[in-house]
Amino acid sequence: xxxxxxxxxxxxxxxxxxxxxxxxxxxxxxxxxxxxxxxxxxxxxxxxxxxxxxxxxxxxxxxxxxxxxxxxxxxxxxxxxxxxxxxxxxxxxxxxxxxxxxxxxxxxxxxxxxxxxxxxxxxxxxxxxxxxxxxxxxxxxxxxxxxxxxxxxxxxxxxxxxxxxxxxxxxxxxxxxxxxxxxxxxxxxxxxxxxxxxxxxxxxxxxxxxxxxxxxxxxxxxxxxxxxxxxxxxxxxxxxxxxxxxxxxxxxxxxxx
Amino acid sequence: xxxxxxxxxxxxxxxxxxxxxxxxxxxxxxxxxxxxxxxxxxxxxxxxxxxxxxxxxxxxxxxxxxxxxxxxxxxxxxxxxxxxxxxxxxxxxxxxxxxxxxxxxxxxxxxxxxxxxxxxxxxxxxxxxxxxxxxxxxxxxxxxxxxxxxxxxxxxxxxxxxxxxxxxxxxxxxxxxxxxxxxxxxxxxxxxxxxxxxxxxxxxxxxxxxxxxxxxxxxxxxxxxxxxxxxxxxxxxxxxxxxxxxxxxxxxxxxxxxxxxxxxxxxxxxxxxxxxxxxxxxxxxxxxxxxxxxxxxxxxxxxxxxxxxxxxxxxxxxxxxxxxxxxxxxxxxxxxxxxxxxxxx
Numbered sequence: 001x002x003x004x005x006x007x008x009x010x011x012x013x014x015x016x017x018x019x020x021x022x023x024x025x026x027x028x029x030x031x032x033x034x035x036x037x038x039x040x041x042x043x044x045x046x047x048x049x050x051x052x053x054x055x056x057x058x059x060x061x062x063x064x065x066x067x068x069x070x071x072x073x074x075x076x077x078x079x080x081x082x083x084x085x086x087x088x089x090x091x092x093x094x095x096x097x098x099x100x101x102x103x104x105x106x107x108x109x110x111x112x113x114x115x116x117x118x119x120x121x122x123x124x125x126x127x128x129x130x131x132x133x134x135x136x137x138x139x140x141x142x143x144x145x146x147x148x149x150x151x152x153x154x155x156x157x158x159x160x161x162x163x164x165x166x167x168x169x170x171x172x173x174x175x176x177x178x179x180x181x182x183x184x185x186x187x188x189x190x191x192x193x194x195x196x197x198x199x200x201x202x203x204x205x206x207x208x209x210x211x212x213x214x215x216x217x218x219x220x221x222x223x224x225x226x227x228x229x230x231x232x233x234x235x236x237x238x239x240x241x242x243x244x245x246x247x248x249x250x251x252x253x254x255x256x257x
Numbered sequence: 258x259x260x261x262x263x264x265x266x267x268x269x270x271x272x273x274x275x276x277x278x279x280x281x282x283x284x285x286x287x288x289x290x291x292x293x294x295x296x297x298x299x300x301x302x303x304x305x306x307x308x309x310x311x312x313x314x315x316x317x318x319x320x321x322x323x324x325x326x327x328x329x330x331x332x333x334x335x336x337x338x339x340x341x342x343x344x345x346x347x348x349x350x351x352x353x354x355x356x357x358x359x360x361x362x363x364x365x366x367x368x369x370x371x372x373x374x375x376x377x378x379x380x381x382x383x384x385x386x387x388x389x390x391x392x393x394x395x396x397x398x399x400x401x402x403x404x405x406x407x408x409x410x411x412x413x414x415x416x417x418x419x420x421x422x423x424x425x426x427x428x429x430x431x432x433x434x435x436x437x438x439x440x441x442x443x444x445x446x447x448x449x450x451x452x453x454x455x456x457x458x459x460x461x462x463x464x465x466x467x468x469x470x471x472x473x474x475x476x477x478x479x480x481x482x483x484x485x486x487x488x489x490x491x492x493x494x495x496x497x498x499x500x501x502x503x504x505x506x507x508x509x510x511x512x513x514x515x516x517x518x519x520x521x522x523x524x525x526x527x528x529x530x531x532x533x534x535x536x537x538x539x540x541x542x543x544x545x546x547x548x549x550x551x552x553x554x555x556x557x558x559x560x561x562x563x564x565x566x567x568x569x570x571x572x573x574x575x576x577x578x579x580x581x582x583x584x585x586x587x588x589x590x591x592x593x594x595x596x597x598x599x600x601x602x
Contacts, residue, residue, distance in 0.1 A: 056453065057452075058449065058452075058453075077452070077457075078449075078452040078453060079452045079455050079456055079457045079458070082452070082453055082454055082455040083455040087453065087454070088453050089453075090449065090450065090453070094447045094449055094450030094453065095446075095447065095450065096442065096443045096446040096447055096450060096451070097446045097447070098442065098445075098446050098510075098568060099439065099442055099443065099446065099571075100570060100571060100572070100573070102572075102573045102574060103439055103571055103573060104443075106436075106439065106573055107436075107439050107440055107443045107451075107454065107456075108454035108455070110455060112436055113436075114435050114436040114437060115435075115436045115437050115439075115440055116437060117432070117437055117464050117465075117468060119435070119436075119437065120431060120432050120435030120436070120437035120438065121428070121431055121432065122431075123431075124431075124434075124435075127435070127436055130436075131436055131573075132574075135573050135574035136574075138573075138574070139574060151574075152570065152572050154570070156446075167450075170450075170454060171453070171454070173454075174454045174455060
């Protein structure tokens with residue numbers, strides 16, 4: 001089942017997130033295709049972020065199932081989902097402010113000795129090799145994302161756009177097979193937006209599957225292979241953005257609010 | 258030095274050691290892991306009670322004037338290990354529900370309530386640790402075997418305390434300089450972000466709560482074997498805030514800063530009151546001291562929240578790792594970078 005290289009990697013079926021009477025997500029179904037960037041758009045309050053949160057485990061859906069690589073991950077806690085290779089970034093940046101940029105990245109390296117209390121009680125020699133390997137990997141990422149000179153700055157002191165980059169690099173350190181990006185360009189300077197876009201294109205070329213929640217249709221057009229439009233908690237339409245521009249319901253949802 | 262002066266210095270040194278160990282453990286919980294343990298003094302208390310019970314032997318030995326559970330007659334340092342175990346188990350039991358609420362302000366409140374409630378509980382359950390009278394007559398380790406005079410024994414106890422401080426430091430240093438501590442700080446700074454990279458935030462906070470509880474209990478054990486008695490007056494919740502003041506003044510998440518904080522808040526500030534001219538009745542002096550501590554905590558939170566010795570910046574990769582990066586670079590600049598971090602299937 002897992003050896004097929006095409007086909008869906010994440011399947012969202014009839015997911016519902018109801019908060020009392022409010023139906024933030026109300027029966028949404030779509031799939032993320034392996035190696036593609038799926039754009040998720042829709043007016044404010046359409047349920048995009050709620051859906052992303054329920055896929056990432058931050059929010060337990062009230063109904064429906066979410067499968068990742070064929071496994072049912074519905075309602076699993078976020079750290080388990082992250083460890084299985086489904087990573088996410090946040091709409092509001094979530095950097096570890098009092099750690100350096102380098103430490104932010106190294107903290108995310110999976111499988112290092114010394115990250116448990118018992119491992120920590122052992123001598124430094126027992127975990128130093130793993131940590132060094134993580135530092136080397138982090139350095140490669142920092143150079144790739146032009147952030148090496150910021151390596152020892154506190155993440156809390158960076159600009160909004162740089163924090164976004166830290167979050168992206170940190171997610172990459174955790175070895176994702178799928179990355180969910182929640183408005184990664186919000187509050188980022190236009191010059192940096194183009195840079196991050198290029199990085200995302202590179203990552204796609206390397207085979208990373210991504211879901212991108214975004215408002216800016218230009219960005220969606222440049223990055224997405226496939227676009228899903230949500231409104232009122234449901235999937236309104238999906239396809240190429242060029243097709244969707246002609247779609248009556250999409251136009252109404254955007255113009256009618 | 259006169260006997261009185263010597264004994265004063267001995268007392269200052271032992272209490273300093275006790276408070277440093279306690280403050281390190283609170284600093285691990287709060288400074289490193291962001292747990293607002295407003296019930297901290299409870300864990301020092303259980304260490305003191307358990308150590309007392311484990312050294313007093315059967316109640317009849319002292320004429321049966323006090324009652325307690327866990328009566329035993331263990332040689333040092335076994336009572337301290339028993340205290341650590343008791344502190345850890347209690348922390349596990351309390352942590353399982355107190356650390357459950359998602360908001361950290363709620364956790365703090367629950368722990369404060371736990372602190373007040375356990376005091377009432379211990380006072381009302383006299384058979385547990387002799388209620389409001391507390392335990393007295395706690396024997397000093399090896400006092401009979403050594404047969405020293407008071408000051409000589411005092412210096413011996415300073416050595417015992419120093420050995421506990423040294424051992425605690427080795428443990429604390431390993432824990433706080435480990436990759437585990439980095440992940441604790443990560444969830445301290447942003448719990449959601451930490452969960453999103455695979456850190457089980459609830460579990461790690463519970464573990465650090467248990468480790469800190471065990472170490473706090475050890476500090477209580479060292480204290481009770483020195484002063485020989487312990488009662489509910491010794492662990493009112495205001496004590497917790499003295500420890501918080503010490504770690505905030507000294508510098509959160511900095512083990513050396515914590516030592517400075519304990520020296521200033523516990524030793525200098527507490528003792529200086531003794532040397533003030535008596536302008537008012539003693540109860541007012543005690544209250545003035547409380548006010549002074551409140552002002553100090555506010556002052557630091559306003560003007561120097563990072564404390565006297567702030568958390569150290571860790572510059573990872575400035576030693577061995579850099580060399581390895583340089584080696585990798587020689588083999589081809591692009592290789593190390595391409596696909597870094599992406600685990601494409």
